[in-house]
Amino acid sequence: MYTEKYLIKKAAPLSGTVEISGSKNAALPVLAASLLCSGKITVLNVPKLSDVDVMLDLLAYFGADVKRSADTVTVDCGSVQNRTPEYETAKKIRASFLLAGALLGRFGSCSMPMPGGCGIGLRPVDLHLKGFSAMGADITLEHGLVHISAPRLHGVSIYLDFPSVGATENIMLAAVYAKGDTCICNCATEPEIVDLAAFINKMGGKIEGAGTDSITVHGVGSLSGCSYGILPDRIEAGTYMLMAAAVSGSDLCIKNVVPQHLAPVIHKLNETGIKIITGEDLIRVDSCGGIKNTDIKTLPYPGFPTDMQAQFMALMTTGKGSGIVRETVFENRFMYVSELNRMGADIKIDGRSAVVNGVSHLSGTAVKATDLRAGAALVTAALMAEGTTEIGEIHHIDRGYENLEEKLRGIGVDICRIREEQ
Ligand code: UD1
Numbered sequence: 001m002y003t004e005k006y007l008i009k010k011a012a013p014l015s016g017t018v019e020i021s022g023s024k025n026a027a028l029p030v031l032a033a034s035l036l037c038s039g040k041i042t043v044l045n046v047p048k049l050s051d052v053d054v055m056l057d058l059l060a061y062f063g064a065d066v067k068r069s070a071d072t073v074t075v076d077c078g079s080v081q082n083r084t085p086e087y088e089t090a091k092k093i094r095a096s097f098l099l100a101g102a103l104l105g106r107f108g109s110c111s112m113p114m115p116g117g118c119g120i121g122l123r124p125v126d127l128h129l130k131g132f133s134a135m136g137a138d139i140t141l142e143h144g145l146v147h148i149s150a151p152r153l154h155g156v157s158i159y160l161d162f163p164s165v166g167a168t169e170n171i172m173l174a175a176v177y178a179k180g181d182t183c184i185c186n187c188a189t190e191p192e193i194v195d196l197a198a199f200i201n202k203m204g205g206k207i208e209g210a211g212t213d214s215i216t217v218h219g220v221g222s223l224s225g226c227s228y229g230i231l232p233d234r235i236e237a238g239t240y241m242l243m244a245a246a247v248s249g250s251d252l253c254i255k256n257v258v259p260q261h262l263a264p265v266i267h268k269l270n271e272t273g274i275k276i277i278t279g280e281d282l283i284r285v286d287s288c289g290g291i292k293n294t295d296i297k298t299l300p301y302p303g304f305p306t307d308m309q310a311q312f313m314a315l316m317t318t319g320k321g322s323g324i325v326r327e328t329v330f331e332n333r334f335m336y337v338s339e340l341n342r343m344g345a346d347i348k349i350d351g352r353s354a355v356v357n358g359v360s361h362l363s364g365t366a367v368k369a370t371d372l373r374a375g376a377a378l379v380t381a382a383l384m385a386e387g388t389t390e391i392g393e394i395h396h397i398d399r400g401y402e403n404l405e406e407k408l409r410g411i412g413v414d415i416c417r418i419r420e421e422q
Contacts, residue, residue: 001422006391006405008382009414010364013249013287016411020237020256021047021402022071022230026195028095029169030230031055033196034075035062035102036176037203039225046073046230047402050395054093058085062099080106087113087144093399097125098166100148101173104132109149114141119371120330127167131158132174135182155180155219163188163213163300169196175217176205182217189213190301191261195231202226234261235307236401237283239376241265242311243408244285245274246318247383252411254283264304268296268312272319291315293323293358300329310336310377317345318384319358326353336374339367343385364389369396376401383413 022045032055034041046052048071056073060066062083065076082103090096090113103110115125129139129146135158137150155178160167168188175182187193189211197210203226206218237257242265244252259266259278266276266283272291277284293316298306306329316323317340327333334354337347342365346357362385369375375397382389391397394417397404408415 002419003392003422004394004417004419006379006382006394007416007418008364008379008389008391010386011247011383011413014244014247014252014411014413015250017253017255018240018407018411020232020240020254021045023047023192023195023233023235024049024051024400025165025233025235026192027052027230028055028093029098029173029192029196030199030228031059031073031075032095032098032102033173033200035059035064035077035080035099036105036173036200037223037225038078039223041075041077041203041225042227043073043075044071044227044229045232046071047233049399049402051093051095051399054089055095058089058096058099061085061089082107082110084111084145085113091115094123094166097128098170098173100128100146101132101170104137104148104150104153104174105177108151109147111145111147114144114146119335120333122331125166127160127162127164128170131160131167131171131184134158135174135178153178155182155217157183157185159185160187165190165193168193168215172196172200172207172215172217176200176220176223178217178219180219182219184215184217186213187215188300191231191234191258199228202228232256232258234258235305235373238262238265238305238308239311239380239401240407241269241276241283241285242308242315243380243383245269245272245287245291246315246380248287248290250285250287252285254285256281257283259283263302265308268294268304272315291319293319293321293356295324295326297326298329306330306333307373309333310373311380313337313347313354313356314340314377314380316356317347317359317362317381319356321358323356324353325356328352335370336377339370339374339378340381342367343381343389345381361386363387366390366392368392369394372396372400379404
């Protein structure tokens with residue numbers, strides 16, 4: 001057994017170019033959706049991340065033939081079987097629950113471990129189940145397993161009380177082979193939903209309205225194999241934007257992005273005084289002076305992403321004045337704040353809001369990542385902090401940032417990964 005940590009020194013201005021990988025949150029549902037098809041699927045631009053490895057292991061557990069070469073993954077689900085994954089494996093990634101919709105669509109039933117809460121909130125799946133039930137499924141919960149059964153799902157109109165990303169995706173997956181049309185009202189509009197719909201349509205599905213708040217899935221009889229490229233990771237791109245903004249004097253070019261997907265982050269950085277230039281697939285961040293703090297409120301897309309909240313808080317720790325961060329998507333997403341305060345930040349939490357009072361400087365010390373984006377926030381803070389920062393529990397960061405050390409070294413950061421035997 002071993003643990004790994006990062007040692008990061010205060011950074012000189014970041015410069016050069018960083019290439020963004022494929023989106024984790026698009027790759028996971030696309031790979032889950034491959035279970036719907038018995039033909040061969042080739043997925044391009046798949047990021048090398050531990051969360052993706054877990055999804056590939058789960059597909060292999062069902063009997064899929066899975067191969068990876070660089071960023072290309074091939075999945076052949078020709079002879080998969082309807083099995084129940086172990087809770088210990090499924091609980092590693094929340095997105096494992098998306099396999100419920102895919103198995104239900106393909107086999108008419110499934111038994112999945114009921115996901116528990118996690119480091120950022122309770123994260124129930126009631127909206128996913130409400131959708132399956134409205135489509136005619138019987139649902140029971142026994143000994144921690146959700147049994148869902150519907151020999152033939154039927155199309156129906158489903159209203160989501162909250163535009164949940166996962167529920168929208170799961171219902172889309174289940175509806176692909178349903179009889180008739182399924183309408184998902186007040187659904188999520190995230191770019192990852194659009195990517196999933198485009199992938200399913202490329203296999204021969206008929207989904208309309210992805211990217212709007214109402215999606216219609218017209219049931220089809222079969223799907224066939226295809227090749228599909230995953231969209232760039234907007235959260236990874238946004239994280240590098242905030243890192244460049246945090247280190248005064250940086251001039252960083254972020255390539256392989258869709259600037260439109262980062263509109264709220266760009267607006268908020270503009271409010272702080274950071275200059276952003278966008279091109280067709282690139283964003284340049286020019287942070288000539290310090291930043292002026294502002295307020296942010298997380299919201300479903302196209303609002304400010306909850307997955308960028310922690311990194312933005314880190315940026316504001318040394319900004320001028322105060323800023324309020326309101327988290328409206330998850331109920332427990334400020335776990336990392338005490339770690340930033342140990343580095344000298346002045347952040348006070350009041351319920352689902354945090355008040356950040358800018359301080360003159362942070363100083364490096366030993367801190368721990370409490371979840372994926374919290375880890376990214378600590379890396380952002382470490383770039384600004386005097387001396388060296390030691391970040392523990394970096395397996396959280398490995399879930400969502402491909403080649404973080406290599407990419408950061410490429411833009412001038414002094415970072416190393418230390419392995420310690422336990
Ligand atoms: C996805 C993303 C995650 C991101 C989140 C919000 C993936 C793999 N993960 O997570 O990175 O932070 O969207 O943008 O794509 N909720 C319910 N009942 C449900 C489902 C959700 O109450 O049945 C609540 C959740 O507890 C949470 C909120 O809705 O408070 C948003 O959750 P949701 O949009 O479903 O997020 P995920 O799909 O889990």
